Amino acid sequence: MSEKPWGGRFESPTDEFVEAFNASTDVDARMFAEDIAGSKAHARMLCEQGILSQQDLNAILRGLDEISGEINSGEFEFTIALEDVHMNIEARLTEKIGDAGKRLHTARSRNDQVTTDTRLYLRRRTDAMIERIRDLQSVLVGLASEHVDTIMPGFTHLQTAQPVTLGHHLLAYVEMFERDAGRFLDARKRMNQCPLGSAALAGTTFPINRQATANALGFDAPTANSLDAVSDRDYIMELLAAASICAVHLSRFSEELILWMSAQFGFIDLPDAFCTGSSIMPQKKNPDMPELVRGKSGRIIGGLVAILTTVKGLPLAYNKDMQEDKTAIFDAYDNLEGSLRVFGDMLPGMQVNREAMHKAASSGFATATDLADALVRAGVPFREAHAIVGKSVSFCIHRHIELHEMDTEACADIDPLLDVDMVRALSVEACVAARNHIGGTAPAQVRQQVAEWQDRLA
Numbered sequence: 396m397s398e399k400p401w402g403g404r405f406e407s408p409t410d411e412f413v414e415a416f417n418a419s420t421d422v423d424a425r426m427f428a429e430d431i432a433g434s435k436a437h438a439r440m441l442c443e444q445g446i447l448s449q450q451d452l453n454a455i456l457r458g459l460d461e462i463s464g465e466i467n468s469g470e471f472e473f474t475i476a477l478e479d480v481h482m483n484i485e486a487r488l489t490e491k492i493g494d495a496g497k498r499l500h501t502a503r504s505r506n507d508q509v510t511t512d513t514r515l516y517l518r519r520r521t522d523a524m525i526e527r528i529r530d531l532q533s534v535l536v537g538l539a540s541e542h543v544d545t546i547m548p549g550f551t552h553l554q555t556a557q558p559v560t561l562g563h564h565l566l567a568y569v570e571m572f573e574r575d576a577g578r579f580l581d582a583r584k585r586m587n588q589c590p591l592g593s594a595a596l597a598g599t600t601f602p603i604n605r606q607a608t609a610n611a612l613g614f615d616a617p618t619a620n621s622l623d624a625v626s627d628r629d630y631i632m633e634l635l636a637a638a639s640i641c642a643v644h645l646s647r648f649s650e651e652l653i654l655w656m657s658a659q660f661g662f663i664d665l666p667d668a669f670c671t672g673s674s675i676m677p678q679k680k681n682p683d684m685p686e687l688v689r690g691k692s693g694r695i696i697g698g699l700v701a702i703l704t705t706v707k708g709l710p711l712a713y714n715k716d717m718q719e720d721k722t723a724i725f726d727a728y729d730n731l732e733g734s735l736r737v738f739g740d741m742l743p744g745m746q747v748n749r750e751a752m753h754k755a756a757s758s759g760f761a762t763a764t765d766l767a768d769a770l771v772r773a774g775v776p777f778r779e780a781h782a783i784v785g786k787s788v789s790f791c792i793h794r795h796i797e798l799h800e801m802d803t804e805a806c807a808d809i810d811p812l813l814d815v816d817m818v819r820a821l822s823v824e825a826c827v828a829a830r831n832h833i834g835g836t837a838p839a840q841v842r843q844q845v846a847e848w849q850d851r852l853a
């Protein structure tokens with residue numbers, strides 16, 4: 396009645412719409428290389444264990460290689476009637492080599508097969524993602540080295556706080572991306588166990604060698620519990636969490652670039668190749684790439700929420716709901732990798748307006764804390780110093796001047812402890828240079844950090 400590989404007990408065919416709705420080939424076909432690698436390892440193991448003849452193994456290996464060639468050259472036609480990548484490849488194998496192809500699925504189920512393929516595929520993509528992060532870090536360290544002493548305002552509450560160096564600001568992102576790479580590496584370690592042999596859920600009656608398939612596929616070990624192995628999607632959650640956090644970092648960075656490129660800030664200009672114009676306003680040059688990357692974080696976070704929500708009510712072991720896992724993680728990976736690439740390509744062409752940054756840092760009383768610190772050094776308790784400088788700021792606001800522009804008379808008026816030399820010594824250069832300790836914004840520290848990062852990323 397039915398031509399499905401599982402059709403034996405069925406009396407009528409699958410509903411036509413359900414066939415399309417149920418199929419996952421549009422999503423999982425991209426795992427074909429991993430599916431073939433998994434099948435080869437499984438078949439070799441079956442043969443070593445005396446479960447499959449050498450002749451059948453040879454035919455299977457040859458057939459799988461041919462199929463790999465067909466898919467790579469675009470000749471292979473995936474059909475939704477065969478649901479997913481696994482059954483498409485298996486059916487084609489049988490078409491090519493006959494009965495030997497039908498023996499491949501001995502001691503295996505699609506349930507251990509799909510999660511093996513997904514782990515292998517995501518392992519490869521995770522390694523590439525980490526590479527992308529490293530590339531972006533290198534670009535940022537390069538920029539930081541050019542801007543160890545470029546002074547800009549540092550903000551809290553998006554209000555001018557204290558001067559910082561642009562190099563220091565860029566290295567803040569290098570730190571974030573380092574933690575992101577660490578999260579991917581950590582998740583990769585946990586995911587690198589081989590589910591093959593767990594079969595449908597309980598294991599198999601055949602004398603398989605799980606260590607052999609695990610080794611052949613580069614896994615650290617076979618998974619320890621068959622029920623867990625086929626229903627565990629923690630690795631997808633972890634990778635999506637790592638991806639979401641990395642996307643959030645890119646999104647914060649995007650937001651800054653967008654602000655910095657506005658006429659109101661005027662700190663930077665992004666290369667034309669990464670911006671677009673407006674169809675109505677001829678003057679416009681919009682920072683589309685940072686905006687889009689900021690937007691991508693939404694769908695990546697959406698993927699994390701999707702997988703958590705999908706799995707949370709599922710009884711052990713495999714349930715079809717799990718087919719949705721790949722949609723979420725593949726979309727997140729494609730978009731995160733693209734975002735990292737765009738940033739790595741765009742940032743070397745960023746123009747920095749040092750004068751505008753310096754000017755912004757020199758207004759808005761960014762040196763106020765340093766004046767309070769100078770009073771403290773002269774013996775004034777910090778809270779008192781804070782109040783004196785607060786009064787000074789208020790005075791300057793009314794006079795439309797900056798702190799370093801106060802004269803002797805003004806200082807004496809505000810407080811006898813306020814020395815005009817302290818006020819005259821204020822400069823944004825002095826502010827940043829003085830923060831010269833581990834983690835501080837001083838050019839000397841940033842230079843040191845740049846050198847350390849250059850070593851680490853070399």
Ligand code: ARG
Pocket residue numbers: 419423478479505506509713715717718719
């Ligand atoms: N296409 C399925 C998935 O991605 C493969 C596993 C299906 N197993 C099953 N017994 N229906 O999850």
